Amino acid sequence: MKNHVFRPLIVVIGIVLLILAARFVYVPKDFGSYERGYIYSWHRQGDENFWNKFTIKYQGKEYCKDCHEKNFTSINKSPHRIIICENCHGPAIDHPSEARSKLVIDKSREQCYRCHVKLPYPDTARGRIKGFLDPEQHNPGMECVTCHDPHDPKLGGA
Amino acid sequence: MLTRRNFLKYSLAGAAGLAVPATIKASTGTAPAAGTATDKRWVFLVDSTKCVGCGMCVKACKNENEVPYDANVSRTWVERYVVTKDGKVHADSPKAARDGFTTQTIDQGHHGKEIIKPADISKAFFVPKLCNHCENPACVQVCPVGATYQTKEGVVLVDRTWCIGCGYCIMACPYGVRFFHPVYHTAEKCTFCVHRLHAGLKPACVEACPFGARQIGNRNDPNDPVTKTILNNKVQVLKEEYGTKPQVYYLGLSMEVK
Incomplete structure (x- = not known):
């Protein structure tokens, strides 16, 4: 392959790898599609704990x-x-x-x-x-x- | 040189290679939550004939879920419908009915106020509303960042740290239950009080309702009183035509309710 094609290609591949690396660092490990599949439960599982541990105010009669x-x-x-x-x-x-x-x-x-x-x-x-x-x-x-x-x-x- | 023989050989090998991750995914993927006896699916039952419009539910919800009390937003609200003898429908929900309905004046905020003579009323009723925690939640489908999602128990939640505040979900919800939280500036909505459910308590609005107009149940438990009511009675859901399969069921709903 000719040089003028090959060199920008390396740059593009480099950018893609950089984005993938940044994504690997930035996206939490518990991000995924869980029980309800990609459409309805593509999320960070740790957030479920946030809502489950919300402070209870009303204690009932x-x-x-x-x-x-x-x-x-x-x-x-x-x-x-x-x-x-x-x-x-x-x-x-x-x-x-x-x-x-x-x-x-x-x-x-x-x-x-x-x-x-x-x-x-x-x-x-x-x-x-x-x-x-x-x-x-x-x-x-x-x-x-x-x-x-x-x-x-x-x-x-x- | 690419011969026909080689082309077919490589295509087959390539297709087989592509199929490997798919099979791995299929074998590790979990089955859909519905059906198994141990899994819960929370559903809500509203008996609108029992509601008197006291607004205790709204007050309790705001306190329980730290929704700023004086901001004009709420995770749940109560609507009043007054149908006059000329067939006109007059509806309001001042301050989401946080302070109840304490006057006969229909207060539609900046749309003005209406005074209706008692003699002109043909029927009137109150309708509590909240997130329907749909089986096919439109709000979840439109989220571009995976910040809103449905848990295996059917509850639709918002990840405050992940929400970018684009407002797509607020636009997508046919029931208008979502809003921006005045403090966090992220999408906010009813959670069915999951933190209470997991502690064995009922949602704050259910607890606060003196008249039993609001009930919560587990659809996957055939002996649950709410499930029985839904299965054995004439119940309705809101805006069925949207195909969202809402999971808040209503008893005694009138056709004027939108």
């Missing part, structure tokens, strides 16, 4: 049971038993460890409005919940929990 037995039993007797503690008390995360010994309770009117603003929607679960069409007419500015115990709303007083 049973988590509170042992220390807060009194509140746990009282709410279980009321219609509010379907609401998990953390919906109002905030995510437990690693409570009661020192860093988060105290949870911030959401006592706002808006928290109650989520369900107890009456929406005139026929044949919906929302339409059947007791509530106000215009809650701002009812003791405006006061926290609902001043009069209504959220753990036992039927008692009508805290």
Whole structure:
């Protein structure tokens, strides 16, 4: 083969080898197409661990049971038993460890409005919940929990 | 000199040589995940008749998955549909329903607000939405760098360190469940809370829903209550015509839902 063909060819081959070498260094070893094949799972397997080890914040209702037995039993007797503690008390995360010994309770009117603003929607679960069409007419500015115990709303007083 | 005899000989040898890596790959390749009893395939069931639009699921999801609380993006959201007697559909999801639906006013952000008289309403309902973790996820197919993928349990995830932020997946998803994370500037989406599932917990939205409108199940377990419901009841999926085979099933879905 003639020299003027051969020399640029060497340069091209050199560039290709360089790219392959760079790719070898740069692409993580665990990159590959796993269970779902090339189209759907061409990925870095290590990332699955990242998502699997994400910090859990909401611990669920049973988590509170042992220390807060009194509140746990009282709410279980009321219609509010379907609401998990953390919906109002905030995510437990690693409570009661020192860093988060105290949870911030959401006592706002808006928290109650989520369900107890009456929406005139026929044949919906929302339409059947007791509530106000215009809650701002009812003791405006006061926290609902001043009069209504959220753990036992039927008692009508805290 | 290339004779016909030699040409055929070399072609055959070449073809045989090419076939060797293919057979190696075939013998080491794993079988598709579906079917085996020990493998899980997470599916979701939404009973839209039970949803009251309290938005506890959205609040819990944002807290659990560290999606900035006040940014107007969310991995899951609740839509409200109000159909009036003239046949018009009025839908909204203010702040992804993070604070629930606490007024009768339909709030479509910069598209304006609508006040609908209760007497004009013919039907109304709430529809929770989240990633469908499709069997054929369009978002995964379009990713040019392999940053989004499906695990063997069917969960579609995004690799934040590998995502280049091109936004193809956000465009490809027919359900609009993807967005850019305001902090990481990479594609962000629902993970079915895999970190919770592996710890034996339910996803945060399922946990937070007081009315049982959201449920998670394992499709490969025939005794799973969610699997039974999906198999034995009239369930629907969203945008079936796209062929993505979505794995979030809906009970009591109305035709107005898009």
